[in-house]
Amino acid sequence: MEQDVERSSLSSVPKVGDVLSQEHTDPVLNAKMHLVNDAIDEIGMTMYQWKLFCLNGFGYAVDSLILLIQSIIAPQAALEFNPSFTRGMTVAAYTGMLVGAIFWGMGADIIGRKYAFNYSLFICSIFAIVAGASPNWIVLGLFVSLSAFGAGGNLVLDTAVFLEYLPSQKQWLLTLMAAWWGLGQMIVGLFAWAFLPNYSSECTTVENCTYDNNVGWRYIWYTSGALVFIMSIARITVIRLKETPKFLLGEGKDAEVVETLQSIATKYNRPCSLTLEKLEACGITGLTDSNGRRSSVAHANKRFSFAEIWAHLKGLFVTKRIGLSTCLIWFSWLLIGLAYPLYNVFLPSYLESRGAATGDSRPSTVWRNYTLSNFSSIWGPVLAGWMCQSRWFWGRRGTMIIGALITMVFFFAYTAVRTPSQNVGFTCTISFCLNIYYGTLYAYTPEVLPSAHRGTGNGIAIGLNRIMGIISAVIATVANTETAVPIYICAALYIAMAITAACFPFEPMGSRSS
Template sequence: MDVEQNPIVMDGAVGKDEKSNTARSLSKTEAIEHSEHDLLHEENVDTVLAAKMTLINDTIDEIGFTPHHWKLFCLNGFGYAVDSLILLIQSITAGPAGMEFQPGFKTGLTIAVYVGMLVGAIFWGFSADIIGRRFAFNFSLLVSAIFTIVAGASPSWITLGLFVCLSAFGAGGNLVLDTTVFLEYLPGKQQWLLTLMAAWWGLGQLIAGILAWGYLPHYSCADASDCSRANNQGWRYIWYTAGTLVFVLSILRVTIVRLDETPKFLLTQGKDEHAVRVLQTIAKRYNRPCSLTLEHLQALGQTQNHSTTRAGLSQRLFSPREVSFHFRGLFATRRMSLSTLLVWSSWLLIGLAYPLFNVFLPTYLASRGANFGQPSAYITWRNYTLNNTSSIFGPVLAGFMCRSGWFWGRRGTMIIGAIITMVFFFCYTQVRTASENVGFTCAISFCVNVYYGTLYAYTPEVFPSAHRGTGNGAAIGFNRIMGIVSAVVAAFANTETAVPIYICAALYLLMAIIAAVFPFEPFGRRSS
């Protein structure tokens, strides 16, 4: 987003009226009382920051939803798609690459991709609260694109694992930053779009399935005893094509919208003037009202964590005290502590359940296909593509459920998604025909993403803006840790049996119970 480097217009801004003026002239006490629509208004320790955040939320609501938000919906959605794309093509290409390289540890690529995503989530997530959201938004996809392309040229299993890990490192921060950036620009009434944005995750899975369906049946060796680079190019073509796509998406990110820092992040850093300028520029570009001025924010006082009272940037980047500060902010009150622990627990559980089924789904499909007399690679990857297509529509349904609030808001949507997923998992163990196999895997993929898409949106909504990157990064980091565990489990267990499916079903039941006791419900409330 282009931000003009002109001084703040102090007398008002674009199209203000008497009602807006009154709202913007609230005292600190009045602003706190006016913050009843903000989700964490009763949990704020820094009353000045809470008052300023209320004015920022009021201003974002005043500006309303603009074409700028649609651009962010797509550009941040790219990160969702790339995260799932890298994760899935790793699982798709591990088999053909393993036939060529004959590794001693066959699930090594799964561990590599989750290690990369773990480090990426922690690095990009924590840095988002220290140096801002803009840097990761602009460069994370480019890092991923470079190593995704290079991975296709890997001469050995270890080298492939290294480049897969580095590619995942770039992609791993997107789930942290994409939800954070989009949320911090959204008006309160449109926060349900954060759930809908998870449909991009399904699109990334679909692209992975299409690439596998297109390349692997025609460019893969059939026998490990006669498998060389010359007759096994399919998995390399997948990495080359995916890397090129990610590179194009990374260029679009920095050309369509030249993103500035989010107003809420700027506010937490004491950069009130910059925050006002960002909002006034959006309002001016789309001819929307914006009554907020720098004077209104400065009249409320100075926040406790003003950047001028802390160490310089170079020191803060590597400071344990800085990281500790943001972790403590997630446990500022009893309700916030409970919320943080329950959200992280949910990510831990789905971090185990999701890979046990989705990452190892090719193994299930291949074994089931053999049982049903459909052993061909073409049928396996066709079914895989159909399954991934179904995953797109889960977040679409979840988004409209969250918007309507008919089902107890975000929490109810997660409960319904998790319970129905559990039911379909149990039903899947009774599949006896090829048609049932395809139908139930598609149904599971759809229902899983009703829950998963809502959890993606719920997580940043219930964290305070000053510590949102840290909380979100830690949540997804826990998810990646369990992904590593799932790879170890798969290395020593038989993933062709129904046992992992029963485990997944039990895990989703536990996730539904946790969702029922979440202390915060974002429906009808604004994030801080």
């Protein structure tokens, strides 16, 4: 009798609609996932999702904020502490981000999304504040790394949590949410503009730099940490996050799935026809082995074990198309992780060696231009959000192709900069164009990953990006920064990004995430 019910329910699995519905991983789970997607679409966009858009956007802002703080304050802190390895802060930040992305990403698949969502920003804020009181370079690097560890999981969790509550017709908002990344960068630029010219201008050499005349970089940490702390409190007070229905579905907790969605529908006076009986009629989630035993598609027999980690890794390669998609996504994150920071490292020295006058070196001017560039980066994801919904631009994949290629064009054009106004104009344009690609990749990654393994796949992708950031810091230390070769290599990397995007096997436009 159970087989008859299961067989009849499986016949209702959609032929189109859900991105991974045709991958035949677990037909019962596919059927249930389709019902949950129907329920989310039926409820529609409510204030709950708009709150998540803002609160999850904080994670984007904090990730960029922490990464940029270390690059902004490192020169001033180095004058005070006189370290032997001046790029140590870059390595510390990217190492913390790397560990945080993998830890929080895998943790999200093992114990759930809401715990990392609630605690990661709080951890980041505490160590960001403490970093401002660092007595030496080593301690500063430690606190930077710990703060980055807390921030590192946000890009993994924020996209996953938002996506798993988002109606299909509003999935483009996941791309738009990357605008918060640029906002975080702009905030750091404003802090630097306010504090460094006024509180660190007298510190110009190692000999004349003291604690008293170089507190500007410490004020940046204090104010940024306080801002992140306010964000972390808002996350647990403005909205009491329930575990996402798609995570609960992988856990086999059908009753909690229905309760979560019905509670949102009731609160915002929306219809929701999903019932426990409908989910149970689909059968029991899991795969049947040759001995007739059911195994979970989401977990190993022991939750906290290497087998559990292996189960999530294996789930990212459960079919050939999913495996190909996973590899191409990870490769894309490797490419962008090397190309962007490497170009930023080499370009200033290259332009200087060619006699470019890129502007005066007064701190107020430098940080004004920095703020303008980061303000421009906010609008790249806004355009990308519109493009990825349009068939004129071939959806997500086409948006990434266009974003990568036009960024490459402006990178080449930037080598011809010779005046301050040209420098500001090209910097702002590149910030805008690059975030068309970056914002879309951030959204595309969780959209095409299986829900039960979304945190692991996303965490590894971002972790690979951080590894490339560490490598770029090492390369910048030992390589010749006045040659044009790295610029052409970076351009080639952007071409490779465009080709990789064209090879992605899944297109989420017009479909729903699984």
